[in-house]
Structure formats: C-alpha cells, structure tokens
Amino acid sequence: xxxxxxxxxxxxxxxxxxALKDVDLDIKKNAITAFIGPSGCGKSTFLKxxxxxxxxxxxxxxxxEVTLDKENIxxxxxxxxxxxxxxxxxxxxxNPFPMSIYDNVAYGPRIHGIKNKKQxxxxxxxxxxxxxxxxxxxxxxxxxxxxxxxxxxQRLCIARCLAVEPEVILLDxxxxxxxxxxxLKIEELLMELKQKYTIAIVTHNMQQASRIADxxxxxxxxxxVEYGKTNDVFSMPKDKRTEDYITGRFG
Amino acid sequence: xxxxxxxxxxxxxxxSMVEKVASIIFVCCxxxxxxAVISITGYMIISGTPAIFEVGLSDILxxxxxxxxxxxxxxxxxxxxxxxxxxxxxAICIGVPIGVLTAVNLAEIASPKVKKIIKSAIELLAGIPSxxxxxxxxxxxxxxxxxxELLIFKDSTTHQFTGGSNLISAIIVLAIMILPTLINITETxxxxxxxxxxxxxxxxxxxxxxxxxxVVLPAxxxxxxxxxxxxxxxxxxxxxxILLVAxxxxxxxxxxxxxxxxxxxxxxxMGYASGTHREVLFTIGLVLFVFILVINLVLTYILKxxxxxxx
Amino acid sequence: xxNSLFNKKSRISDKIxxxxxxxxxxxxxxxxxxxxxxxxxxxxPCFRFDYLINxxxxxxxxxxxxxxxxxxIYIILLTxxxxxxxGIGGAIYLNEYxxxxxxVEIISFTTEVLAGIPSxxxxxxGMLFFGNLFxxxxxxxxxxxxxxxxVLPIISRNTQVALEAVPKSYREAALGIGATKWYxxxxxxxxxxxxxxxxxxxxxxxxxxxxxxxxxxxAGSVSALPINIxxxxxxxxxxxxxxxxxxxxxxxxxxxFVIALVLIIIVLALNxxxxxxxxKFDVNKVG
Numbered sequence: 008x009x010x011x012x013x014x015x016x017x018x019x020x021x022x023x024x025x026a027l028k029d030v031d032l033d034i035k036k037n038a039i040t041a042f043i044g045p046s047g048c049g050k051s052t053f054l055k056x057x058x059x060x061x062x063x064x065x066x067x068x069x070x071x072e073v074t075l076d077k078e079n080i081x082x083x084x085x086x087x088x089x090x091x092x093x094x095x096x097x098x099x100x101x102n103p104f105p106m107s108i109y110d111n112v113a114y115g116p117r118i119h120g121i122k123n124k125k126q127x128x129x130x131x132x133x134x135x136x137x138x139x140x141x142x143x144x145x146x147x148x149x150x151x152x153x154x155x156x157x158x159x160x161q162r163l164c165i166a167r168c169l170a171v172e173p174e175v176i177l178l179d180x181x182x183x184x185x186x187x188x189x190x191l192k193i194e195e196l197l198m199e200l201k202q203k204y205t206i207a208i209v210t211h212n213m214q215q216a217s218r219i220a221d222x223x224x225x226x227x228x229x230x231x232v233e234y235g236k237t238n239d240v241f242s243m244p245k246d247k248r249t250e251d252y253i254t255g256r257f258g
Numbered sequence: 259x260x261x262x263x264x265x266x267x268x269x270x271x272x273x274s275m276v277e278k279v280a281s282i283i284f285v286c287c288x289x290x291x292x293x294a295v296i297s298i299t300g301y302m303i304i305s306g307t308p309a310i311f312e313v314g315l316s317d318i319l320x321x322x323x324x325x326x327x328x329x330x331x332x333x334x335x336x337x338x339x340x341x342x343x344x345x346x347x348x349a350i351c352i353g354v355p356i357g358v359l360t361a362v363n364l365a366e367i368a369s370p371k372v373k374k375i376i377k378s379a380i381e382l383l384a385g386i387p388s389x390x391x392x393x394x395x396x397x398x399x400x401x402x403x404x405x406x407e408l409l410i411f412k413d414s415t416t417h418q419f420t421g422g423s424n425l426i427s428a429i430i431v432l433a434i435m436i437l438p439t440l441i442n443i444t445e446t447x448x449x450x451x452x453x454x455x456x457x458x459x460x461x462x463x464x465x466x467x468x469x470x471x472x473v474v475l476p477a478x479x480x481x482x483x484x485x486x487x488x489x490x491x492x493x494x495x496x497x498x499x500i501l502l503v504a505x506x507x508x509x510x511x512x513x514x515x516x517x518x519x520x521x522x523x524x525x526x527x528m529g530y531a532s533g534t535h536r537e538v539l540f541t542i543g544l545v546l547f548v549f550i551l552v553i554n555l556v557l558t559y560i561l562k563x564x565x566x567x568x569x
Numbered sequence: 570x571x572n573s574l575f576n577k578k579s580r581i582s583d584k585i586x587x588x589x590x591x592x593x594x595x596x597x598x599x600x601x602x603x604x605x606x607x608x609x610x611x612x613x614p615c616f617r618f619d620y621l622i623n624x625x626x627x628x629x630x631x632x633x634x635x636x637x638x639x640x641x642i643y644i645i646l647l648t649x650x651x652x653x654x655x656g657i658g659g660a661i662y663l664n665e666y667x668x669x670x671x672x673v674e675i676i677s678f679t680t681e682v683l684a685g686i687p688s689x690x691x692x693x694x695g696m697l698f699f700g701n702l703f704x705x706x707x708x709x710x711x712x713x714x715x716x717x718x719x720v721l722p723i724i725s726r727n728t729q730v731a732l733e734a735v736p737k738s739y740r741e742a743a744l745g746i747g748a749t750k751w752y753x754x755x756x757x758x759x760x761x762x763x764x765x766x767x768x769x770x771x772x773x774x775x776x777x778x779x780x781x782x783x784x785x786x787x788a789g790s791v792s793a794l795p796i797n798i799x800x801x802x803x804x805x806x807x808x809x810x811x812x813x814x815x816x817x818x819x820x821x822x823x824x825x826f827v828i829a830l831v832l833i834i835i836v837l838a839l840n841x842x843x844x845x846x847x848x849k850f851d852v853n854k855v856g
Contacts, residue, residue, distance in 0.1 A: 060461060075574065084575045092463035093574070102454035105477050115462040118472065164458065171462055280751040281666055287658030288667070288676050291725070294718045295679040298686065298694045305697055359593035367590065376594060378844075379601040385836040386604060387779035389813045390829050394604060396817065397611075437597055467583040488685070495687020497782040498814060521689045521782070528786060543693045547686075554685050558678070 009036040011175060011205040012057060012094075017071035019052060019061070026052050028229045029071070034175075034222075039197060039206045041220035041237065043213055045252070048226040050209045054177050057207065058094035059087050075175070092119060095173035099180040101160035103152035103167070108135075108144050111152045111163055115171035130170050138166035139196050158189025165196065176200065178208040182215065194219050213253060217241050225249045299547075306544025309333070309537035318541055324508040326527070326535040333538040335523070339545065341511040342520045345425060346493040349432035354486055356433075357440030358475075364441070365448035366470050384438035388499040395431045395503035396423075403427045407514055420516040423505030428517065431499050436489040443488060447481020448474060480564035484557055491553045494546070497521040520546045605833060612830030615823045621831075624794055634828055636792040640709060640806035643795075644788060645777050647713035647802060648720060649770060655717070656724030657766060663725075664732040665754060684722035688783040691719045695787040707805040712788025719783060720773035727772065731765020732758060764850030771843040778835050781810035790815060
C-alpha cells in the first residue's frame with residue numbers, strides 16, 4: 008500500500024525536555040493508524056507534528072523530517088494553511104465554534120475562498136452526511152452548534168474537518184469525552200471514512216485501537232517502541248514493553 | 259497570681275457581641291453604595307425637574323435657542339444634546355477600530371515583551387488627568403485645527419472662525435480618552451475566548467488573521483459591545499478635557515463649529531447662574547444622568563445575554 | 570506539482586489587516602509618548618523648585634502651587650479615610666457574610682452604577698447634598714465626601730477580587746480550629762488580601778489626583794495655605810488639577826505645564842507603586 012506520511016528521525020524538544028526520540032514511522036494511505044501508549048508518552052505530540060499544530064506551542068524545537076506525499080512539511084517554503092487544508096485535525100474536546108451548525112461546517116470552505124451559496128450548501132450537506140450527522144440536524148442547520156450533544160458536536164467537528172476536503176484526518180482521542188454509544192457511532196464513521204481518507208488516531212483505549220485500526224504504533228516516553236499491523240502488535244508483540252502495556256501490567 | 263478560668267459558656271456572650279457588631283458594620287458598609295445610588299438618583303430628579311415645569315419640557319429639550327441671560331430668557335438645549343450625541347458617536351467611530359485592533363495585537367499577536375510595553379502605556383494613558391488632556395488639546399490639536407479651518411474657509415464670509423476650538427478637536431480628545439477603556443475590556447474578552455476555537459480554526463487551514471477576524475472576534479462580540487458601551491459612558495461624561503478644547507459656545511454640532519456638550523454646559527455656567535437658569539443647568543444634569551442610566555441598562559443587558567450564551 | 574505544499578499563497582488581506590493592527594497599536598502607544606514627551610519638553614524648562622514651596626501672591630509677586638499640593642494631599646487622605654473602611658467593609662460583607670443572593674446582586678449592580686456615573690454628576694450631587702444640605706459649602710470635606718462615593722467601587726471591587734483569591738482552605742482551617750468569623754477575617758483573610766486591597770487604594774489615589782470636575786463645585790478653587798491643620802478641611806481648597814484648569818483658562822501656560830508635570834510624575838509614581846505591589850505580593854506566584 009502507498010505511504011502517505013513518512014516521519015524520518017523525528018526529534019522534538021519542549022525546551023530541554025526530549026519529548027520525541029528519533030521516531031521513524033510510515034502512515035499508509037486509506038488505512039487507520041492508531042497511536043497508543045500511556046499518558047505523556049508523546050503520542051499526541053507526534054500527531055500534532057503531522058500538521059504542525061506544534062508551531063503554536065512555545066519553545067518547541069523539531070529536528071528530522073516529516074513528508075506528506077514526499078514533500079517535507081517542515082521545509083521553510085511550506086504554507087501551513089495548505090498543509091492543514093490537506094491534513095485536518097479533530098481534537099479531544101468537541102470544540103464547535105459559537106456559530107450555527109451550517110456556519111461551522113461552511114467555515115473551512117469559506118476561508119479557502121468558496122463564496123457561492125449553492126456550492127456551500129452542497130458541501131455542508133455532503134460533509135454532514137459523511138459524518139453521519141445530517142439526519143439528526145437537517146431541520147436545524149441554522150441553530151447554534153452549542154445546542155448539540157457532546158457526541159453530535161464531535162461528529163460536527165469531523166464534518167467541519169471533512170468540509171475542507173482533506174487527504175489526511177488526524178484525531179486526538181476523539182472519543183475520550185464521549186459516552187459509549189457516541190463512541191461507537193464515531194468508530195463506525197471512521198471505518199467508513201478510511202475508504203476515502205488516510206486516518207491517524209491517538210487513543211488511550213486499546214480496545215478501540217484493536218477494533219478499528221489497521222496499523223498500530225506503541226509509544227513510550229517519547230520513543231516509538233513498536234509499530235506494525237494491529238493484529239500483530241496485539242497478538243504477538245515483539246517488544247517486552249509493548250506486551251506489558253497491552254496485557255495491562257502498567258500504564 | 260490567680261489563674262484565669264476559661265469557661266466555654268462565659269466567653270460566649272462578649273464574643274457573639276463582637277461578631278454581631280462586626281457583621282452589622284459590614285452590612286452598613288455594603289449598603290452605602292445602594293444609599294448613594296438612590297440619593298444621587300433622587301437629587302438629580304428633584305433638582306432637575308423644577309425647570310421642566312417652569313419652562314416646559316419641549317421648550318427645553320426641543321428648542322435650539324439658548325439665551326439664558328436675555329431679557330426674555332430661552333433655555334433650549336437641543337443643540338447641546340445633539341452635540342453630546344454626535345460628538346460621542348464620532349469619538350466612538352474613531353476610537354473603536356484603533357482600540358479593538360490594539361487589543362487584538364495585545365491578546366493575539368504581540369510577543370510577551372512587546373505586550374508588556376503596550377500594556378504599561380495603556381495603563382498610564384488611563385491615569386492621565388483629564389485636565390492634562392485638555393491642556394494638550396488646546397496647545398496641540400487646536401492650532402492644527404485652526405490651520406485646517408483657515409485652509410477650508412479661506413473664502414467664506416459667513417464662517418465664524420473659532421481658532422480651532424471646535425467639534426473635531428473635542429472628538430479627537432474624546433477618542434483618545436476612551437482608548438484605554440476600549441482596549442482593556444476588549445483584551446479581557448479576547449483572552450476569555452477558549453483556545454480551542456483558535457486551534458480548530460488553524461487546523462482547518464485558516465491563517466492567523468482569518469482565525470482572529472472570523473472566529474475570535476465574533477466569539478468575543480459581547481465583550482467588545484460592553485467595551486463600546488463603557489466607552490460611550492466615559493465619553494459622554496467627560497468634561498474638563500473638552501471644556502476649553504470645544505470652544506464652548508452653543509451651536510449646532512458641525513465639524514468646524516465651536517460647540518458645547520451637556521457636561522461642559524453645566525460646568526461653564528454653574529459658577530454664576532441663578533434662578534431658572536441654574537435650575538435648567540440641573541435639568542441638563544438630569545438629561546446626562548438619564549443617558550448614563552440607559553447606558554448602564556444596555557450594559558447589564560449585554561452582560562446578561564453573554565452569560566446566557568455562555569451556558 | 571499543482572497541489573504542492575510549497576505553493577505559498579500570500580494573502581493580501583492578511584497583510585493589510587496585520588498592518589492595520591500594528592498601525593493602531595502604534596497610535597495607542599505613541600499617544601502616550603507624545604503626551605508625556607510634550608509635557609516634559611514644555612514643563613521642565615519652566616520648572617523651578619520655588620513653585621513647589623511658594624503660594625501665588627500678587628502682593629509678594631510670587632507664583633507657587635504649594636497650597637494646591639497641600640490641598641491635594643488633604644483630599645487624598647480624607648477621601649481614603651472615609652472610603653477605605655467603607656469599601657473594604659462592603660467587600661467583606663459581599664464576599665464573606667452575604668447569604669441572600671438578591672442583596673448581593675443589588676449591591677453589585679449599584680456598585681457598577683456608581684462606577685459608571687461621570688464625575689460631573691458626582692460634582693452636582695456633592696454640591697447639593699454635602700455642600701447645601703449639610704451646609705458644608707465649598708470645602709475640602711465636601712470634596713472628600715463626594716470623591717469617597719466616587720472611588721468606593723474601585724476600592725471595594727479590588728478588595729473583593731483579593732478576597733476571592735484567598736483559598737477556601739484558609740477559611741476552613743481557621744474556622745476549624747475554633748476561630749470566630751470576624752477573628753478569621755481579621756487574622757487570616759485580610760492579611761492575605763492586603764496586596765489586593767492596597768492596589769485598590771492606590772488606584773483610588775490615582776483617580777483622586779486626576780479628578781477635577783467633581784471637585785470644582787465641591788472643594789472649590791481657593792489656593793491658600795492652611796491656617797489650622799484641622800479647620801483647613803472646612804475651608805475651600807483647590808487641588809492641583811483645579812489650579813491647572815484655572816491657569817489654563819487664563820492662558821498661563823507656564824504654570825499650567827509645571828502643574829501638569831507634577832501631576833504626571835505623581836501618576837507615574839502611583840502606577841509604578843501599584844505594579845510593584847502586585848508583583849511583589851503576587852499570591853498566585855509559585856515559589
């Protein structure tokens with residue numbers, strides 16, 4: 008399968024703290040890749056390096072390379088707005104803007120220059136449908152997004168992300184703030200979305216990783232300990248530390 | 259020496275007395291603000307209404323002839339009211355863009371070092387006495403306005419030259435004076451916007467400016483509205499800075515006219531006015547007070563609405 | 570590649586907005602520089618130490634602002650003596666005693682209203698209420714009473730914020746070992762809230778020093794040295810700002826700039842002290 012994103016000798020420092028240590032990882036196209044590991048292991052930090060959201064954290068220094076379709080995203084010529092249009096992100100806490108549902112989804116297309124009402128309507132409908140939210144909100148598109156339930160808000164955030172037509176979707180523990188039913192809905196949604204998109208998800212829920220991910224990477228104190236097909240990682244881990252974690256001996 | 263016997267019961271009475279007195283004193287302190295507001299309101303109404311009955315409401319509010327010392331005195335304050343409204347409105351129009359953009363810089367863009375400098379400057383600006391603004395207005399802005407006046411009305415035979423003491427000068431001074439209020443409150447409300455909004459906007463590929471102007475500012479609009487309302491309050495109540503700068507004669511508020519505001523109207527004649535004339539000055543005070551009350555109500559409404567949206 | 574990351578788009582609108590933002594900031598900051606600079610340039614050459622120790626007298630042919638400095642100090646002290654305890658007490662009531670939510674709301678609202686009333690209204694009210702009704706006429710006391718109401722919101726709000734910042738555990742600890750409420754407030758709350766209270770007091774001082782409109786018809790405008798330390802509070806006395814206004818109206822710009830210079834120095838000093846206090850005693854500062 009094609010490689011969509013490739014990290015090579017990626018090191019990241021918060022001030023003097025070495026938060027990512029020489030990470031090498033390939034993310035395959037049209038698959039779900041899960042990053043697991045105990046809190047503070049660097050999995051979220053790694054995810055954020057993939058669309059340069061770490062740019063906004065103070066005192067961050069990055070060495071090494073991350074390529075998206077063979078282009079180094081840390082090259083000085085890179086336009087981060089284009090990068091983030093291609094590599095979208097969904098955060099842990101559902102965080103819709105304080106606007107209507109419609110305006111939330113239309114936000115991305117609008118900033119990328121789409122003004123045509125008809126076209127926007129289409130995008131909004133398509134994105135909401137893709138995020139399996141359309142039926143629930145079709146009759147109240149112009150009411151405030153803050154009135155939705157937590158699970159609906161998170162699917163709205165996914166729809167908002169889809170509306171800019173990204174190639175890669177990064178999800179940072181997208182279900183940790185949600186109830187089991189909403190979680191299940193989002194997992195089903197991700198399984199469907201991978202036909203069209205490349206998905207990387209951070210989760211502290213190992214069952215979730217084993218349920219939905221094609222590939223799994225295990226992080227521990229800034230190091231990527233093990234990476235492989237999800238089945239392999241979970242059933243016959245090569246590294247002792249992975250085994251300890253998966254069997255619940257720590258973490 | 260006899261050892262003092264301490265009983266649990268013996269001490270209770272004096273102790274609870276102290277407690278009681280303390281709490282009563284605190285209640286009294288707290289009530290002062292209520293008493294003050296009621297008495298100020300009462301006095302404004304009591305002192306402001308007699309003239310309305312003597313002269314007639316419409317002859318005061320809707321007439322623009324102000325001749326308090328003429329043999330047939332007339333007390334129309336329409337021009338004065340209009341001056342305050344137009345003056346404050348224009349000051350807001352100038353001050354708000356500058357203030358809000360400065361606040362944006364403070365809250366979103368500036369590095370901590372630059373931010374510290376800007377903040378200190380704004381704090382100092384807020385502390386400068388209004389008479390000092392007035393002094394600078396007379397000596398810096400008025401001469402400039404006079405140059406402009408000479409240029410524009412070079413061939414005019416009807417224009418009354420004001421030496422630069424005109425509405426525009428007053429508006430500029432007011433706009434400067436409300437800046438600290440606008441900047442501080444806007445900045446506070448921008449800081450209150452959750453970082454999540456910025457992050458998710460940036461993650462959608464929006465530039466920093468797009469994020470600020472499409473997400474952060476709209477999310478802070480209630481705070482910005484309060485800033486504007488408080489700015490209006492500050493501007494409409496200002497006296498000493500514009501007393502001399504505005505020229506202080508009663509005229510229709512045209513840019514190059516010498517004008518009198520509600521506040522300056524009171525101050526400039528209170529010293530010598532007597533009888534009905536003095537009472538009308540209190541009516542002007544009442545009009546000003548009503549404006550302030552309306553502003554306060556609007557503010558309370560905005561804040562309440564903000565609370566509801568936040569939930 | 571058409572869709573490459575390297576096709577940097579330069580958004581003109583972003584650039585324009587950024588320029589506008591920087592330009593606005595420049596205006597805001599340079600205003601202060603111009604104001605202070607101008608006053609220094611005009612004020613320092615005129616400044617003579619004589620001004621600070623003389624009174625203005627036609628007979629002796631001297632010009633000085635000593636009486637105004639003394640009057641300003643009188644008004645500051647008197648106002649703080651009146652408003653300080655009331656403001657702090659009110660804040661203690663609101664934060665520690667009040668149980669009725671409605672009352673708290675009403676008091677907070679009236680405090681808010683007081684903060685929004687312009688000084689000219691305070692001036693009119695003070696003139697009618699303290700000056701006429703209490704028959705204090707134009708006097709330093711009338712002025713101080715008027716200003717007391719005006720600065721009340723500043724003191725009480727800052728005290729409230731400071732009290733709120735005191736951790737709940739302090740209160741519980743004190744009450745838990747048998748301290749009465751007032752004792753707890755006196756020994757635990759107020760000491761830890763002092764920096765905040767002081768900041769409020771200094772801000773109030775700044776407001777008093779800068780005030781003019783509320784004093785014109787309450788404290789009056791006389792510049793005379795006190796004959797008796799106590800009876801002086803019953804005599805009319807113009808502060809520095811009032812004197813500045815009078816000199817300005819007479820176009821005596823030289824003295825006006827000297828006063829402006831003195832005022833600016835006081836404002837700067839107060840500002841500096843307030844900053845110093847809040848940095849020195851920052852409760853939330855770790856370590």
